Amino acid sequence: MSGEVKTRAAFRSLKGKSPNELFGDLPTPCYIIDEAALRRNGEILSSVMRRTGCKILLAQKAFCNYDLYPLLSQYLSGTEASGLYEARLGKENMPQGEVHVFCGAYRDDEFAQLLDYTDHIVFNSPRQLEKFGKWAKDCGKSVGLRINPECSTQDGREIYDPCAQGSRLGTTRSVWDKQMTDGLISLLDGLHFHTLCEQNADALEASIFAVEEKFGDILSRMKWLNMGGGHHITKEGYDVSRLEKWIIYAQEKWGLQVYLEPGEAVALNAGYLACRVLDIVENGAARIAILDASAACHMPDVIEMPYTPPLYGAISDSTGENHYRLGGPSCLSGDVIGDYSFNHVLREGDLLLFGDMAIYTTCKNNTFNGMPLPNIWRRSENGQLEILTNFGYEDFKMRLGKNSSVIREKNL
Numbered sequence: 498m499s500g501e502v503k504t505r506a507a508f509r510s511l512k513g514k515s516p517n518e519l520f521g522d523l524p525t526p527c528y529i530i531d532e533a534a535l536r537r538n539g540e541i542l543s544s545v546m547r548r549t550g551c552k553i554l555l556a557q558k559a560f561c562n563y564d565l566y567p568l569l570s571q572y573l574s575g576t577e578a579s580g581l582y583e584a585r586l587g588k589e590n591m592p593q594g595e596v597h598v599f600c601g602a603y604r605d606d607e608f609a610q611l612l613d614y615t616d617h618i619v620f621n622s623p624r625q626l627e628k629f630g631k632w633a634k635d636c637g638k639s640v641g642l643r644i645n646p647e648c649s650t651q652d653g654r655e656i657y658d659p660c661a662q663g664s665r666l667g668t669t670r671s672v673w674d675k676q677m678t679d680g681l682i683s684l685l686d687g688l689h690f691h692t693l694c695e696q697n698a699d700a701l702e703a704s705i706f707a708v709e710e711k712f713g714d715i716l717s718r719m720k721w722l723n724m725g726g727g728h729h730i731t732k733e734g735y736d737v738s739r740l741e742k743w744i745i746y747a748q749e750k751w752g753l754q755v756y757l758e759p760g761e762a763v764a765l766n767a768g769y770l771a772c773r774v775l776d777i778v779e780n781g782a783a784r785i786a787i788l789d790a791s792a793a794c795h796m797p798d799v800i801e802m803p804y805t806p807p808l809y810g811a812i813s814d815s816t817g818e819n820h821y822r823l824g825g826p827s828c829l830s831g832d833v834i835g836d837y838s839f840n841h842v843l844r845e846g847d848l849l850l851f852g853d854m855a856i857y858t859t860c861k862n863n864t865f866n867g868m869p870l871p872n873i874w875r876r877s878e879n880g881q882l883e884i885l886t887n888f889g890y891e892d893f894k895m896r897l898g899k900n901s902s903v904i905r906e907k908n909l
């Protein structure tokens with residue numbers, strides 16, 4: 498998808514109004530979560546559920562701004578968690594939905610509590626299933642095992658490929674054949690695979706072929722199949738009918754309930770990061786704008802993925818007349834958001850608005866360098882802005898040593 502199309506999609510919900518008009522009064526940096534955009538995603542996802550009978554959950558690791566859960570719960574079947582805290586967040590804030598959890602390994606000292614919050618528990622290995630499976634079943638939970646169909650569909654991005662060589666995620670068929678006893682198999686209600694990242698339905702199709710080849714004999718004995726996340730369903734150009742075809746195929750072939758648990762697709766293009774230019778420095782031919790937001794602290798996936806986020810009124814380009822490198826105020830040389838071209842000269846104090854900033858941001862940011870956490874605002878469908886957080890020095894200090902909030906938590 499071209500940069501321009503991406504930028505248009507990221508700012509679609511602004512309906513042609515400028516960032517200055519809409520957000521000019523907000524203290525920066527701040528995140529803004531856009532309800533209209535979330536609803537649009539919710540409608541696409543719920544239409545897939547309606548047409549296929551599958552259930553779609555929010556993978557909270559991508560987006561867990563729980564003030565928006567009441568809106569999302571109108572569309573989704575529940576939440577998916579990576580562990581105890583996300584499970585609790587899902588149960589407490591989307592109580593009408595199902596809560597599913599997958600974790601690489603569960604802890605003895607957390608498992609009892611986990612049972613209070615979850616409906617489905619997915620184990621990563623036969624050993625974990627052996628250790629906790631019966632306990633979970635006795636408490637009425639639906640129990641699953643994550644399988645690894647050993648089918649890589651993404652090139653050169655090992656960090657996001659659970660099927661990469663030597664991956665610790667999921668049980669391969671050869672491990673299944675070695676370690677799964679009849680007793681263990683009888684504990685299972687379902688299988689889970691998560692093999693995709695920002696991919697289209699062709700990659701799902703390839704994964705389903707691999708799952709069928711490796712585990713087809715097991716699936717007809719299962720009640721459900723969870724196809725994980727990484728489905729870019731709400732992105733322009735995603736082949737929704739191909740997705741639906743494979744959901745229906747699985748449900749009919751094996752007589753089971755299909756679940757999907759996308760994170761990114763739920764909150765794609767549903768948030769912004771507003772920031773301002775603090776200074777403009779030069780180095781040789783380069784002009785560099787230093788912003789009050791940081792890639793390293795406030796949009797870590799820009800560096801980790803890496804990718805260049807959409808920016809309102811600019812294109813990702815280092816050749817135009819008014820091109821700048823945009824970077825954060827931190828000490829890290831690599832705290833660079835990207836190179837952008839504008840149709841005007843940048844000045845100190847200018848407001849900049851990055852798009853697609855609801856996912857993997859507010860749940861993944863940090864206070865490296867003592868950087869303040871940007872506050873989070875909600876933009877309702879009538880355009881009203883409401884602040885959801887009140888971050889300050891305490892939020893930086895709290896995680897580092899002895900202080901009142903830690904003591905308060907311990908005494909609970």
Ligand SMILES: *Cc1c(COP(=O)(O)O)cnc(C)c1O
Binds near residue numbers: 559599693694728758
């Ligand atoms: C990361 C992850 C998801 C969500 O992935 P997205 O790419 O955000 O859709 C879902 N399930 C599991 C097990 C995951 O690890």
